Amino acid sequence: MERKIFWGSMTVLGLLADLILPLWWAVGATIPIIYFSWWIAYRSGWFE
DSSP: OHHHHHHHHHHHHHHHHHHHSOHHHHHHTHHHHHHHHHIIIIISOTTO
């Protein structure tokens, strides 16, 4: 379940960054998006 939440949140946040931000800002935002998605899926405890 956590894996689906991780990939789903990463996809949604990545697409939003691609649509809203310029290209290089979106590329730079990838690392924080990965970290935030990991935190949501595995560390937050919302889906246990």
